[in-house]
Amino acid sequence: MITVTTREATNIDVAAILEIYNQGIMDRIATLETEPKDLPYMNQWFQDHQARYSILVAERAGVVIGWASLNPYSHRCAYNGVSDLSVYVDREYRGKGVGSALLSAIEAKAIQHDFRKIVLFTLPFNAQGQGLYNKKGYRKVGVFEKQGVIGNHLIDVVIMEKVLLK
Template sequence: MISTLTVRQAALQDMGSIIRIYNQGIEDRIATLETETKDSSYMKAWFSDHQGRFSVLVAERESEIIGWASLNPYSHRCAYSGVADLSVYIDRSYRGQGVGSFLLESLHKIAKENSFHKIVLFTFPFNQGGQSLYFKMGYRQVGVFEKQGIMNGEFIDVMIMEKLL
């Protein structure tokens, strides 16, 4: 599967696939505290904020987008301009097949080219698939925010991870 995978910069015409995959992540309740699925107007505004340093990449197999990853602003404070937040979302049918690793390899290169020295991410302690990917790609656990967010009416913990580039 990996040999037929292409990673490239996302384009506006990719928004339908990006929305579909992101909404799967929202619905599955393993990758985000977001509760409401997103529509095209939301994602077009999001995409316009992800130009330049804050890249969005897509993973494509046989002309089908099967995953995406983005570098996101970590903080508005200039002291943190070298730190990016990370998002990775893979289509349900392709999770656990190396797509995330392929995306992250490319995203790390772009992050370095855009003067980021560190990437941080927030994940759930129960998201074993995500953690396996991040540890494999050289991220380390920094800590856990206890009862950081609410999911399905209950407080849940959020794990912080980082990678120095």
């Protein structure tokens, strides 16, 4: 395990966030996205994540090595207290405690922003990610069968959640 610092992301971090996200897309274990994103896309994404929808980064020696974001779950007001979650870690630092530090920090931010629950969608073959979520108290809710496509293969998507307010 390594020591990292977590903090709110700024505009200066967008390029590093983009690089780490594109690693996740290329590695085909964390997202169903297939095309790498570009800087204009990521800048717009960053602008859309203001106020309640925080983005945090993890740094080691001043270098961004991971990020997490709270994302809108639904446009319906009944789900105002529910946030979707994204967590991405630079491939060199996966399995070294970065994801755990980001999850702890983003959960605290979610509570601060009046979210009662976090949901996430993960791929069934992302054992490392699911291990992290299980360790941090997320529970498997179910599986969307044949929800996405990778290459020519239909892929299931695992749904997990954590209730933050007891």
